[in-house]
Amino acid sequence: MQILEKKEKFDYLYLAVLPVVTTYIFELKKQWKKFVIFSLIAVSFIILLSYLPYALIPDNPLPDTQADYFQSGLNFLIMIVIFGSCFFFSGIICYEYDKKTGYITFPIINKYKLVTGKFLGALTLLIGVIAAFYIALGVLGIYWYGGPINYRYYYSFGIAILYVLAVGSFVTVFSSFMQNVNMTIVSTIMILLIANMIIDSLVMLLYPEFEPIYSLNHASDLISYILVEDFPTKLEDRYEEVEFRNFTRRRWLTPTIVGGITVFLLYTTICLVVAAIIFKRRQL
Amino acid sequence: MSKTTMESDKLEMKSEEKTLIEPIEKPETGLKTVMRLENLTKKFGSFVAVDKINIEVHEGETIGLVGPNGAGKTTTIKMIAKLIRPTSGEILVLNKAGELQSLNGNDKDLVKFGFLIDQPFFYDMSANQILRYFARSQNYPKEKINARIDELLTLFKLIDWKHEKVRTFSKGMRQKMGIIQSILVDPQIIILDEPQTGLDPKARIEVRATLRELQRQGKTIFVASHMLHEISELCDKIALINNGRIIAFDTIENLEKNLKDKELNCQLLYPITPNNLEGTINRLNEKLVPYVNHDMEESTADHDHGVKYNLEKQSFKIYYDGKKESRGEILEIFMSELKSNNKIISFSQPKTSKLEQIYLEMIQMDEPREGGG
Numbered sequence: 001m002q003i004l005e006k007k008e009k010f011d012y013l014y015l016a017v018l019p020v021v022t023t024y025i026f027e028l029k030k031q032w033k034k035f036v037i038f039s040l041i042a043v044s045f046i047i048l049l050s051y052l053p054y055a056l057i058p059d060n061p062l063p064d065t066q067a068d069y070f071q072s073g074l075n076f077l078i079m080i081v082i083f084g085s086c087f088f089f090s091g092i093i094c095y096e097y098d099k100k101t102g103y104i105t106f107p108i109i110n111k112y113k114l115v116t117g118k119f120l121g122a123l124t125l126l127i128g129v130i131a132a133f134y135i136a137l138g139v140l141g142i143y144w145y146g147g148p149i150n151y152r153y154y155y156s157f158g159i160a161i162l163y164v165l166a167v168g169s170f171v172t173v174f175s176s177f178m179q180n181v182n183m184t185i186v187s188t189i190m191i192l193l194i195a196n197m198i199i200d201s202l203v204m205l206l207y208p209e210f211e212p213i214y215s216l217n218h219a220s221d222l223i224s225y226i227l228v229e230d231f232p233t234k235l236e237d238r239y240e241e242v243e244f245r246n247f248t249r250r251r252w253l254t255p256t257i258v259g260g261i262t263v264f265l266l267y268t269t270i271c272l273v274v275a276a277i278i279f280k281r282r283q284l
Numbered sequence: 285m286s287k288t289t290m291e292s293d294k295l296e297m298k299s300e301e302k303t304l305i306e307p308i309e310k311p312e313t314g315l316k317t318v319m320r321l322e323n324l325t326k327k328f329g330s331f332v333a334v335d336k337i338n339i340e341v342h343e344g345e346t347i348g349l350v351g352p353n354g355a356g357k358t359t360t361i362k363m364i365a366k367l368i369r370p371t372s373g374e375i376l377v378l379n380k381a382g383e384l385q386s387l388n389g390n391d392k393d394l395v396k397f398g399f400l401i402d403q404p405f406f407y408d409m410s411a412n413q414i415l416r417y418f419a420r421s422q423n424y425p426k427e428k429i430n431a432r433i434d435e436l437l438t439l440f441k442l443i444d445w446k447h448e449k450v451r452t453f454s455k456g457m458r459q460k461m462g463i464i465q466s467i468l469v470d471p472q473i474i475i476l477d478e479p480q481t482g483l484d485p486k487a488r489i490e491v492r493a494t495l496r497e498l499q500r501q502g503k504t505i506f507v508a509s510h511m512l513h514e515i516s517e518l519c520d521k522i523a524l525i526n527n528g529r530i531i532a533f534d535t536i537e538n539l540e541k542n543l544k545d546k547e548l549n550c551q552l553l554y555p556i557t558p559n560n561l562e563g564t565i566n567r568l569n570e571k572l573v574p575y576v577n578h579d580m581e582e583s584t585a586d587h588d589h590g591v592k593y594n595l596e597k598q599s600f601k602i603y604y605d606g607k608k609e610s611r612g613e614i615l616e617i618f619m620s621e622l623k624s625n626n627k628i629i630s631f632s633q634p635k636t637s638k639l640e641q642i643y644l645e646m647i648q649m650d651e652p653r654e655g656g657g
Contacts, residue, residue: 015392022421023421026409026413029413100405101405283367283369
């Protein structure tokens with residue numbers, strides 16, 4: 001009797017998860033080419049900016065430590081994550097509506113399972129892209145400074161994954177109400193690259209002492225700053241005073257570790273809830 | 285096990301002539317209701333796309349939802365597919381326990397559906413990859429997937445394109461893919477919206493043959509089309525929809541019975557001059573009062589007097605009571621009325637497809653409106 005009940009439970013779970021898993025695998029296959037292209041771009045970035053300048057220009061000294069080298073290399077990661085998120089996540093919801101593909105799987109797959117599979121697939125691929133970035137940079141770190149890799153580099157990778165999750169969720173919100181993929185890509189790139197920077201600058205001007213804890217840009221500083229051996233624990237160590245035309249403002253170096261991670265998780269949660277609500281209400 | 289699910293592997297259509305003209309020998313249709321639309325209504329703002337539709341579909345039946353473009357067919361099907369929400373009313377569908385269940389309930393309890401809506405679009409993958417994904421995600425037995433895909437691709441003559449990307453397919457080939465995906469997992473209820481759109485005549489015959497085969501297997505089929513003649517021979521019942529309303533829902537025989545034998549065409553050699561037209565029609569109407577079709581009088585203002593003159597065709601259309609003896613009387617009335625200045629060159633029942641004629645008549649009866657769904 002118990003065995004039967006267990007089997008029933010297993011079957012129930014299997015049927016519930018199956019559409020998500022198959023959609024996930026299908027998404028991996030569907031976006032495989034995009035993954036290869038972005039990985040190549042990421043590795044090319046590393047070679048171009050973290051290898052060639054030191055290999056070809058004799059007077060260009062390497063940073064003092066492996067951690068510093070990684071820190072400078074990771075500055076390019078943000079761009080890759082933003083562009084990657086926009087390209088991998090933009091079609092998650094709006095593509096189904098734009099192309100009217102939703103009917104295909106009803107009623108065995110409900111639309112939430114379809115989107116969950118797609119989201120997880122896109123997330124995996126983008127994590128794969130940044131993993132390629134980290135591996136290439138790590139290999140060069142060993143090449144220039146010898147092993148082993150600074151253990152904080154792995155922390156940085158973990159935080160970068162959270163950042164990918166947050167930015168991917170942000171793009172998913174746009175995908176839930178935009179008409180098509182191209183519009184989603186353009187609008188999210190504009191917001192993530194330009195609008196956020198403008199908002200941060202305005203806040204900095206209006207409230208010079210306020211730490212922009214709402215900002216994904218600010219939180220993303222943690223990805224590279226986590227590599228600093230003596231990570232600042234006091235507030236005054238996390239910013240620099242900058243003088244500009246008789247105006248003193250604070251340039252924030254990094255959020256706290258807990259603060260940064262919380263921002264990423266909050267962004268992820270809020271964005272996914274909002275996307276789910278819009279998605280629920282959206283009709284073909 | 286339901287009779288509709290047993291014969292999934294028997295979809296063998298190797299010989300075209302085998303299926304094209306054979307009479308349908310499908311399992312007896314029971315009276316078990318598999319789907320019921322109750323007062324189904326959809327409004328887009330103030331525009332009523334679907335207006336209190338009531339349809340009951342029984343197991344094994346093939347129902348045709350027929351209407352002109354913008355009549356509300358696709359909107360109705362999209363509501364069944366849960367792609368849009370009804371403004372009011374309900375859709376009840378058979379569940380695995382054999383009971384009717386609201387579509388808003390738990391999807392997993394429902395019997396399997398297959399859908400083809402509008403012009404199907406597919407992800408930019410090969411036909412094989414896409415069909416494998418659909419089959420796996422809908423829990424079709426893994427070991428049977430390859431054989432099933434090959435079987436259907438062969439049936440629709442797409443087997444050579446199995447590993448080609450769907451974006452390289454023509455419109456007709458994509459439509460075939462749409463039909464394949466709708467029957468891929470051997471669903472009990474198959475809902476098709478304009479399945480023959482974009483297909484060449486040969487492919488249309490193949491689609492009809494496939495539908496016949498599915499009928500033989502006892503599947504319940506709900507097919508929407510604006511081309512009545514394409515589906516009329518397949519359907520047990522036809523629901524004529526116009527302006528979002530079902531204007532008739534019955535067996536083809538009953539629909540025909542209502543109109544086909546109650547109409548005559550009287551073709552003249554010369555046109556009636558506009559000066560004489562009104563007087564001629566009035567005189568004819570007076571004389572035809574005992575023979576006119578009173579059902580038609582009640583249903584439409586256009587046919588108040590039982591006689592209608594078509595200027596272009598130079599012919600009268602007479603709606604009468606359908607009795608054979610009346611036909612002779614009516615002919616005599618026309619001959620006596622027109623003998624002085626005209627000649628009758630033809631006096632007959634309509635030559636066009638009976639059902640097509642019914643369709644056109646009913647659509648004409650319904651008030652025109654703007655927009656569509």
